[in-house]
Amino acid sequence: MVNFQARMAYLKTIRPLLPIILGLLVPAIMSQGRELEIRQAKYRFNMGLTQDVVARTFVITERQKAGTVLAVAYFPLGQSVLSSEEEHSVLNDLATQKITRQTPLAIIGYTCPLGPDRLNRNLSLERAKAVAGVLRSQGYLLKKIQGKGEQNPVTLVPTQFFRNRRAEIRLLGMEDSSIQEPY
Numbered sequence: 001m002v003n004f005q006a007r008m009a010y011l012k013t014i015r016p017l018l019p020i021i022l023g024l025l026v027p028a029i030m031s032q033g034r035e036l037e038i039r040q041a042k043y044r045f046n047m048g049l050t051q052d053v054v055a056r057t058f059v060i061t062e063r064q065k066a067g068t069v070l071a072v073a074y075f076p077l078g079q080s081v082l083s084s085e086e087e088h089s090v091l092n093d094l095a096t097q098k099i100t101r102q103t104p105l106a107i108i109g110y111t112c113p114l115g116p117d118r119l120n121r122n123l124s125l126e127r128a129k130a131v132a133g134v135l136r137s138q139g140y141l142l143k144k145i146q147g148k149g150e151q152n153p154v155t156l157v158p159t160q161f162f163r164n165r166r167a168e169i170r171l172l173g174m175e176d177s178s179i180q181e182p183y
Helices: 002-030 084-096 117-137 158-164
Strands: 035-045 053-063 069-074 105-109 142-147 166-171
Parallel strands (some): 105 142
């Protein structure tokens, strides 16, 4: 019983300090490019005693920021057909990051600088549509599908141009979730 009372006294002592501790921790973590959600919730403290303790405490969970690239699908030169390996890779990446089917997503297609601009714009949109088709068939919520041609290259080194032939799956913020699909 003494051990239990000592632990409860400790919890009562530390609770007023939590805002101070969080005030120091949150800016440090935010500077790492991560976003946190801080809320109060019930938590069960398994104390190894005759009785566990349920108390309200602060819960800190990491959230991904809007615009975060969740997955990338790569394409061969001049093609917009998604290979089965890339399809599985994209779906695995989303599952690994625990992205739910209700999470609003954006698909942005890109090309390398080879070829005329008009062809690259159309090809990048077709790449985005190919990825969107796979995600739609799995029940994901797609709010934005866009082709940007050769904008935002990953590399300018000609031997690495294959890295620019891609479609990115990004997280949309709640303010972007009202955007209608382009087709």
